[in-house]
Amino acid sequence: MDAAEEAAALHRQLDDYLATEGLRRTTQRQQILDTFIAHGGHLTAEQVVSLVQDEYAGIGQATIYRTLKLLVDAEILDSHFLTDSVAHYELHRPGDRHHDHLVCHTCGRVIEFYDPDIEARQEALARLHGLRLVGHTHVIHTECLDPERCPHRQGER
Amino acid sequence: MDAAEEAAALHRQLDDYLATEGLRRTTQRQQILDTFIAHGGHLTAEQVVSLVQDEYAGIGQATIYRTLKLLVDAEILDSHFLTDSVAHYELHRPGDRHHDHLVCHTCGRVIEFYDPDIEARQEALARLHGLRLVGHTHVIHTECLDPERCPHRQGER
DNA sequence: ATCCATGCAAAGCGTTTGCACGATC
DNA sequence: GATCGTGCAAACGCTTTGCATGGAT
Numbered sequence: 001m002d003a004a005e006e007a008a009a010l011h012r013q014l015d016d017y018l019a020t021e022g023l024r025r026t027t028q029r030q031q032i033l034d035t036f037i038a039h040g041g042h043l044t045a046e047q048v049v050s051l052v053q054d055e056y057a058g059i060g061q062a063t064i065y066r067t068l069k070l071l072v073d074a075e076i077l078d079s080h081f082l083t084d085s086v087a088h089y090e091l092h093r094p095g096d097r098h099h100d101h102l103v104c105h106t107c108g109r110v111i112e113f114y115d116p117d118i119e120a121r122q123e124a125l126a127r128l129h130g131l132r133l134v135g136h137t138h139v140i141h142t143e144c145l146d147p148e149r150c151p152h153r154q155g156e157r
Numbered sequence: 158m159d160a161a162e163e164a165a166a167l168h169r170q171l172d173d174y175l176a177t178e179g180l181r182r183t184t185q186r187q188q189i190l191d192t193f194i195a196h197g198g199h200l201t202a203e204q205v206v207s208l209v210q211d212e213y214a215g216i217g218q219a220t221i222y223r224t225l226k227l228l229v230d231a232e233i234l235d236s237h238f239l240t241d242s243v244a245h246y247e248l249h250r251p252g253d254r255h256h257d258h259l260v261c262h263t264c265g266r267v268i269e270f271y272d273p274d275i276e277a278r279q280e281a282l283a284r285l286h287g288l289r290l291v292g293h294t295h296v297i298h299t300e301c302l303d304p305e306r307c308p309h310r311q312g313e314r
Numbered sequence: 315a316t317c318c319a320t321g322c323a324a325a326g327c328g329t330t331t332g333c334a335c336g337a338t339c
Numbered sequence: 340g341a342t343c344g345t346g347c348a349a350a351c352g353c354t355t356t357g358c359a360t361g362g363a364t
Contacts, residue, residue: 022364023318024317024318024319025363026320026362026363028319029319044353045353045354058321059321060320060321060322061321062322062354063319063321065353066319066355081238081241081294084238084294085238085242085244085329086352087241087354102286102288104288105291111286115278115282117278118275121272121274121275122275122297125259125270125272126297129268129299130301130302131259131299131302132299132300132301133297134299136295136298137238137241137294137295138294138295138296139293139294139295140279140282140290140293141290141291141292142290142291143288144289145287145288180343181337181339181344182339183344185344185345202328203328215346217345217347218329218346219330219345219347220344220346222328222330223344242327242328242353243328244329
C-alpha cells in the first residue's frame with residue numbers, strides 16, 4: 001500500500017478506536033497523528049511537541065502527552081525507552097513484525113532488528129522459570145568503529 | 158570467600174578507588190556501601206535512601222545519589238533500568254559474569270540470567286552494521302502462570 | 315445539553331545542583 | 340589550611356494533573 005493509503009488506514013484506525021471507546025474525534029488528535037505520518041522515525045515526546053507546534057500552533061503539550069498515550073492504547077504508536085528514562089515513540093504498522101533497537105551513541109542512528117534466535121531464547125528463559133512472557137526491553141548500545149568517517153554523524157533522532 | 162572477606166574486599170576496592178582518584182574516605186561513603194553489603198539485591202535509589210537513613214540517620218539524599226554514582230564509577234555497583242525510567246543498583250562482584258534480568262510483574266521477583274546465545278547474537282548484530290558493541294539493556298517482562306499460587310507474591314524489590 | 319477534550323499553569327516524580335558549613339587530607 | 344564532601348533546599352527535566360473554558364456528540 002502506498003503512503004496515502006497508509007495514512008488513510010491509520011486515520012481509520014484512530015477513528016475506530018475513538019468510536020469504540022466513546023471518545024471524541026478532535027482536530028488535535030488528527031494533527032498529532034499526521035505529524036507522525038509525515039516524520040516517521042523514533043521521536044521523543046519533546047520532539048513531537050516541537051514538530052506539532054511548528055506545524056499547528058497553539059496545541060498545548062499536555063494534549064500531546066495525553067494523545068501519545070491514547071495513540072499507544074489504540075495500537076497506532078509503540079513506545080520504547082531507547083535511552084535510559086526518555087520515552088521514544090514510533091508508528092506501529094500492523095503488518096510489521098515486532099522489532100528491537102540498536103542505538104549508536106556516536107552518530108545517533110537507530111537501527112531496528114529482529115532476531116528469531118534471541119526471541120526464542122527469551123521464550124525459553126521465561127518458561128524455564130515457570131513464567132509467562134509478556135514483553136521485553138532490548139536495546140543494543142554501540143559506537144561507530146570510526147567516528148570521524150561515519151556518514152551518519154551528529155544525527156539526532 | 159565468605160561474607161566478611163567479601164565485605165572487606167569491597168571496602169578495599171572503595172578505598173583504592175578513592176585513593177587513586179584523590180577523593181576522600183568519608184563515613185557516609187562507607188555506610189552506603191555497608192548498606193548494600195547488608196541488603197544485597199536490586200535496590201532503587203529511593204530504597205537505598207530509606208535503608209541508609211534508617212541505619213545511619215542524618216545522611217542527605219543528595220549524598221546518596223552522589224555516592225551511588227561514585228560506586229558505579231568505582232565498579233562496585235552496577236545500575237540497570239529494570240522498569241522504565243527508574244534506576245536500580247546492585248553489587249557488582251568482580252568474579253561474576255555479566256547478566257541480564259527477568260522481572261515478574263505479578264510477584265515482583267527479579268531473576269538474573271545469562272544466555273551465551275543471546276550475547277553472541279548481539280555481538281553479531283553490532284558487527285553486521287559496522288558498529289562496536291558497548292553495552293545493552295535487556296529486560297524480560299513476565300507474569301506468573303498462576304498468580305494465586307505463586308510463593309513469591311507481593312514481594313517488592 | 316451533555317460530557318469529553320483542551321490549554322494553561324501548577325504540581326509531581328526522580329534526580330541534580332548551588333551554596334555555606336564541615337570534614338579530610 | 341586547602342580542598343573536597345556534606346546537608347539542605349531549591350532547581351531540574353520529563354511527565355501528569357486540576358481546573359475552567361471550548362468543542363464534539
